[in-house]
Amino acid sequence: MAKAVLADAESVMLPRWASGDIEIESSPLSIATSQLEVSLLGGAVRADAVLHGVVDGVELSSLCVEVRVHHAVDSTKRAVLSQHGVDVIEIDLSGLDEGAVSDPLAFRRHVLEDANNRHWINLATARYVAEGAETALFEVEDVSLTERVITTKAGRPFTIREQWAYLVKPGSREPVRLQIPDETVGEKALPYPRGLHAISARSLTVDQWGRLRLRYKIYLDHIEMNPPDTEDKQVGLFDHQSTIGGPGFRVRPRDWKGLPGR
Template sequence: MAKEVLATSHAVLLPRWASGDVAIEPELLAIVSAHLEVPLLDGAARPDALIRGMAQEIEFDVLCVEVRVHHAVDEPKSELLAANGLDAIEIDLSRLTDDAVADLAAFRYEVLENPRNRRWVHLSHASYVAQRADKALIEVEDPTFSERVIITKAGRPFTIREQWAFLVKPGSRGRVRIQIPDETVGEDAVPYPRGMHAISGRSITVDGWGRLRLRYKMYLDQIQMNPPQPEGPQRGLFDADNGSEGPGFNVRVRDWKGRPGW
């Protein structure tokens, strides 16, 4: 029943998203198209509904919607969606009474509009987060990296490992080259994983012409949002971290080696 409601409706409410001092309140997603049980990732995932829609001026090309009746989305499926950069929400109907199911208006409200019964399984839409939170983020789509050698002032060769990513600011999205911190020099390089990453203040600067520049050594904090207690205490999105796993997001901490350059 819920899938049919989604397939024939014009809008669905997105869940609240929060990370420390940054929060995005629930808002309606205008549904452009909806298809049921479309196989994704060579059949490894088959969401109850696959929606394309608009949250004001931000477009969601692919939004997976899962309806919970007996079982919530499990960890392997959540990790699969996250690893492939797929946005997904879960609507929990497991507590509905028979009367609520029989009342069509009440049932449609639960499926489409109740802000208390839905959560983000995974949110990777950096443009949406940057616009609503008014923050600049780094979006990584490709985990592959390349290497190039530069000659230092002392005349010695130095290998730099880099990835291509996007600097996403409210209203813009520009391709940038980010450098994997040099703690991996001489070891197996560990690229930044796909997803959204917060930029700490030590990683950005503004040049004499007012243009945003990324520092020579990039240190990014990966944002993996789905706090088990959204209203509980969380560290700020751009706060310094001691490397532990917080309730709101996981931070990949890298230690500085030497004086940061450009």
């Protein structure tokens, strides 16, 4: 029944999205086209519906909609969809009583308009996040590293490891090269994972005049989806990170050589 409603709907409410100190309130997606029971990623997963539409001036080319009645999207399916950068929401109709199901207008409202019965499984469209949060983000698609060697002032060769990404700002998206933290600052030279990233608080320092500055190397924190019903405290971008897991920003563990900023 829910899929039939989605098939001819003109719009559907998207869930609120939050990670760290970035929040985007619920907004309606104007639907241009819809397909039901769509096989994705070479048959690896199957979506209840795939919608193409526009929200707040941003195009979502393939929004997957999963309808929950008895079972939620399992962890394996979540991981596959997240790994391949697919936008997915889940609409939870498991709590509807018989009266709501038998009333066509009420049922349609629950499927299309109720912002409280849905959440994001994965949000990968960087422009939607950047526009909604009014902030710049980095979008990583390619996890391969390149190396180039420069000569220092002392005449020694120095290897710089880099990774291609996109700087996504409200209204623009441009390719950039990211320098990867490495053993010079006490880290293994690991590429940033696929997905959305924000500039880490570790990249910021205060100069002698009290002005906020970027360090000579920029660090990124991976933005992760919040579980829909988490008991953990929301972790903000500038909050102390005691662990590397949980909702919000995932921060890579560090082994500093000396003190930060020295």
